[in-house]
Amino acid sequence: MAEAHQAVAFQFTITPEGIDLQLSYQALNLIYRSGVRSWKKRVSRMRNRVIKGVFPASPSSWLFVAIGILATMYMQSDPSMGLISKIQQHLPLSKRHTMLSALVFSTLLWLSLILALRFCLKLLLSYHQWMFEQHGRISNTTKIWVTLVRLFSSQKPLLYSYQTSLPHLPVPAIKDTLSRYLESVRPLLEDTQYKRMTDLANQFESNLGNRLQRYLKLKALWATNYVSDWWEEYIYLRSRGPIMVNSNYYGMDFLYVTPTPVQAARAGNTVTALLLYRRKVNREELKPSRVPGTDIPLCAAQCERMFNTTRTPGVETGNTHTHTHTHTHTAAYTYNVLQHWQDSEFVAVYHRGRYFKLWVYRAGRLLSPREIEHQMQKILDDPSPPLPGEEKLGALTSGDRYQVIPWAQTRKQYFSSGVNKRSLDAIERSAFFVTLDTEDQGMEGDDPVGNLDRYAKSLLHGKCYDRWFDKSFSIVIYKNGKSGLNAEHSWADAPTVAHLWEYTLATDAFQLGYTEDGHCRGEVDRSLPHPQRLVWDIPSEVQTQVSSSLAVAQTLADDVDCHVFPFREFGKGRIKKCRISPDAFIQISLQLAYFRDRGGFCLTYEASMTRLFREGRTETVRSCSNESCAFIRALEDGEVRMQLLRRASEKHQNLYRMAMTGAGIDRHLFCLYVVSKYLGVESAFLKEVLSEPWRLSTSQTPVQQMELFDLKNHPDFVSLGGGFGPVADDGYGVSYIIVGEDMINFHVSSKITSHFICVNIKSRVCECFLWVLKF
Incomplete structure (x- = not known):
């Protein structure tokens, strides 16, 4: 080799x-x-x-403290009130010098000041009342708080500097959670159903609820975050169904432009940009993410496992009591763990059924974009055919996790030694996975609408075997130079991946750039070794299992309908002029679209972050409220009242703020359910709550780094955002991204067999959006 x-x-x-x-x-x-x-x-x-x-002090601040103490001692004053003398007495005889004991005291005083400053910063970051104050009516308390936060933020922080100062996620009072839950389901239930649900909630609170709450509070005192570890394990890693479509999500390239039509060149710049981002993460040179328009930091813990990470299956025998949807049989079932390696100097590449290991460092030097392009071109030009069973091997990561011979058992039996282990290690330990696709994708062509839909489906599931869905993320480079991303969900949420993808697109197009003929810039070291072709020995039993997994995945992929459409009539600028929150306006419009499409309301999921808290992830905003339903009913009855719309918008904003500040509903109820399963007790209330389907699942992908994109001089370089599959078999998945002042991009998905048609949502949303032009 x-x-x-x-x-x-x-x-x-x-x-x-x-x-x-x-x-x-x-x-x-x-x-x-x-x-x-x-x-x-x-x-x-x-x-x-x-x-x-x-942090929030600096290492150099020790010098100022030490000089201050020595200066006061020189002036015949003892700032330590006798402590320096006591420290001197405990030093060895040969070291009993006043200056040394003064330096020891200075160090102890300095460390104490750091702890005090950190405690003060934690108290400041625990204040969330600023989110609920109206614009232009800020209280004096909040004004003082803003000044103090800016003072603490004057020291230039590293990526993880704020981690130990972030507050812990609080456990809401069980009475408040149940009250908010009942309010959220009121517009969805008939009077008799609502009374029954109220009785169940009251019975739960008076009997089992308080007992479960005590255990949960105990965990909150002990753990950094009482939700995140259980959420990662039981919602993502213990999932038994395919993660393709059901869990993984995708991100798209620029909408109107493709920086180069040369596939290998686009791969060269994209891989380089991703590795430059990894370098910034490793060196903690990235600025900590903050709440837009403020100095309030967000938790950066999700960045730690961005690269060199994979989801690996394991086997556990016995039944489980901790799944949301529990299986009662006692056969062996699979669970997964996230494996993260400290570093990796290579990426795994898939092309035409073959797997390659591509070294991206040489003697400690990152290869230039031109050199990576050169290596990618070698892979594209390689005429060798796939080995027996190699071409569709990736289907093992796309099918069910609980088949007769699941992926975990196949991996343990056939990939734990020999060439198969070495090749599998090369994929799993790689920085990330790259697919050099043989198809053309993008909006260009005679059918731009259909092309965008096919582009979305390709990124969501591809051919079901040409992505490695267990990797933290896979990059897809198409034959015509278009690119995209498919991300595994357990290690991080979409905003973290979106931040990475924004940097990658901007660095690729505006920093690295291309030559006039579309190739990467830089020189090539011709002595570079060829990319290493991975070798496999796939027995017939594994090939049978691959075929079985592929059949499951292909059935799922064929049933997914995706529709992507940019809305250009107006954007958040026009909505703000109506004194309405853009996100609330979109959410209410989606509910109106669903109402007109299906003839009723449904439980609506909107993802909100809880990264104001340490190791925070997401919370659910139940955006279908009494106020939004009142507005929609009035509108359908011919009463066009802006007052109802503003009231619904204000309600939605309040729900969103409560979710962000730890006063949500669903994560609290989820954790109570997990505790009940550990204790082996049943709750009819929790069982019913957690089995309710989210027929309208929505998420906004925020643009976090607008400074990277000059939309005035380069208006065509706008990202289309990304999307995900439907959460419910009989529902819609809707992702949207607000781009600039005049554009909103939508990604809608559904199951074809459910007769939920994505195009219907498009037409309904456009109707609802254009309604605002009347005002």
């Missing part, structure tokens, strides 16, 4: 004259430079640990 030759630094032979030692200076130089890179990373990590450890 090519890289094996590079590993030989010296050779020797024994001759009659002695040992003939032949050194390869090139190989030794590569070893030296690789070692230098490794040590630089270690030093950088140590430096960052020190800076984070003393």
Whole structure:
């Protein structure tokens, strides 16, 4: 193998004259430079640990404290009130110097001040009343709070500097959660149904609820976040169905432009941009994400497992008591774990049924975009056919997780040793996965509407075997240069991946760029080893399992309907002029569209973040409210009243703020349910609540780095955002992204067999949107 030759630094032979030692200076130089890179990373990590450890102070502040203490002592004053003398008494005889004891006291005082500052910062970040104050009517308390937060933020923070200062997610009072739940389902239930649900809630609160709540509060005192670990494990990692479509989501390229039509060149720049982002994450050079328009930091914990991470299946015997949808049989079932490696110097590449290991570093140096393009072109030009069973091997990650021989058992039996283990390790330990697709995608062509829909379906599931759905994310580079992304959901939520993808698109198009003929810039080292072709020995039993998984995945993929459409009539600028929140306006419009399409209201899910808290992830905004339903009924009856719309908008904003500040409904009830399963007790109320279907599941993908895109000079470089599959078999999945002031992009998905037609939602949404033009 090519890289094996590079590993030989010296050779020797024994001759009659002695040992003939032949050194390869090139190989030794590569070893030296690789070692230098490794040590630089270690030093950088140590430096960052020190800076984070003393935040919100700085390491240099120790010097000011020490100088201050020594200066007061020089003036014949004892600022320590006798502590310096006591410290001096406990020093060894040879070290009993006043200055040394003063420095020890200065260090202890400095550390105490850091702890005090960190405690103050945590108290400041625990204040959330600012979110509920009206624009232009800010209280004096909030004004003082803003000043203090800015003062604490004056020190330039690293990516993870705020982590230990973020507050813990609070456990809401059970009475408040039940009250908010009953209010959320009131417009969906008849009077008799609502009375029955109220009785169930009251019975739960008076009997089992308080007992479960005590256990949950105990966990909140002990754990960093009382929700996130259970949410990751039981909602994502213990899922038994296919993660393709059901869990993974996608991100799209620019809507109107493709920076280059050369597939290998687009792959070169995209891979380089992703690795530059990884370097920023490793060095913590990224600015901490903040609430838009404020200095309030958001939790950055999800960035830790962005690269070099994969979801690996495991096998557990026995039944489980902790699933939302429990299976009563006791056969072996699979669960998953997230594996993360500290670093990886290669990526895994798939093309025409073959897998390759592509080294992106050489002697500690990141390859140039032109060199990565050169390597990608070698893969594209490789004429070798797939090995038996290799072409569709990726289907093992796209099918069911609880078949007769699940992926976990297949992996353990056939991929735990030999060439199969080495090849599987190359995929799972890679920085990320790259698919060089053989198709053209994008909006261009005679059928732009249909092309966008096919583009979305391709990113969501592809051919069901040409993505590695277990990887943290897979990059797809199409034959015509279009790109996209498919992300696994358990390790992070969409905003974290969207931040990565925004940086990648902007760096690719505006920083790295291309030559006039569409190739990457830079020089090529012709001595680079060829990409390593992965070798497999796939027995017939595994090929049978691959076929079985592929059949399940293909049935699922064929049943998914996707529709993508940009709305250009107006955007958030026009909506704000009506004194209405753009997000609330879109949510109410989606409910109106659903009402006109299906003839009624439904439980509506909108994802909200809880990253104001440490290790926070998401909370549900139940956006179908009494106020929104009142407006829709009035509108359908011919009463066009802006007052009802504004009231519904204000209600939605309040629900969103409550979800963000830890006063949501669904994560609390979910955790109570998990506790009940651990205790082995049943709750008719919790069982019914957690089995309710979300027939309208929605999510906004915010643009977080508008400074990267110059839409005035480059208006065509707008991202289409991304989307996901339907959550309910008889429902819609809707993702939307607000771009600039005059554009909103929508991604709608549904199951074809449910007769929920995505195009219907498009026409209904456009009707609802255009209604605002009357005012």
